[in-house]
Amino acid sequence: MSPYGDIEVMMLIRTPQDIGALLRERRQKAGLDQAELARRVGVSRQWLVEVEHGKPRAEIGLVLRALNVLDIPLEVGTPRYATGVADTPGIDIDAIVDAARKPQ
Template sequence: MIITTPRELGLAMRDRRKALGLDQVELAKLIGASRRWVIDAESGKSASLPFLLRALRALKMQMKFSADDELPRSTQQTLPAIDLDEVIARARRSTS
C-alpha cells in the first residue's frame, strides 16, 4: 500500500488495530501514550514520531521509503479503491 497523507496512515493504523482485536486504550497502553494520541493519530492529526514508530511496531506494521522515480509506473498514481458502502457499514457496526 502506498500512503501519501497522514489521514491514509491513520486509517491504515486503525484498520490494523481492529484486525488485531485491540481497542484504542489497549494500543495506547502498549506504546505508553494516551488514548487521545491514538485518536489523533488515527484521524491523521499531528502525531509524534517516537510514538508513531512504537505504534507501528505494536501493530506489526513497518514503513518503507523510496523515491517516486524508483517506483514502477503502475504504482505511482494508483490508489486502492475504497468501497464507501463497506466503510459506512463498518462504522455502523462499530457504533452498535
C-alpha cells in the same frame, strides 16, 4: 490476509490521514481496541484517537512506536511514477496471466 492471497500489498502513505487509517485498520485486524493499543504504545487513548483521525502534528517517535507495536514495517523506496515502472514490485504479472490461461 490480503484480498490478493499471499501477495503483500503496499500502501502509499502521503498524509497524516493515511497513517491514521493504516493504524486503525491494523489495530482492528489485530482485535485491539483503542485503549489496549494506547496502553501497549505508552500513550493516552485520546492521543491514539487523534492520530487515527489524521492529527498532523503527532510526535513521530510515538507514531513509529505504534507502527512497531502493530508489526507494520516502514519501508522507503522510489515512487513508481518517478521510475517509469508501472507494475508493483514483487508481483510477476506474467506468471499470473500464464496461470490463468492454463486449463483447470
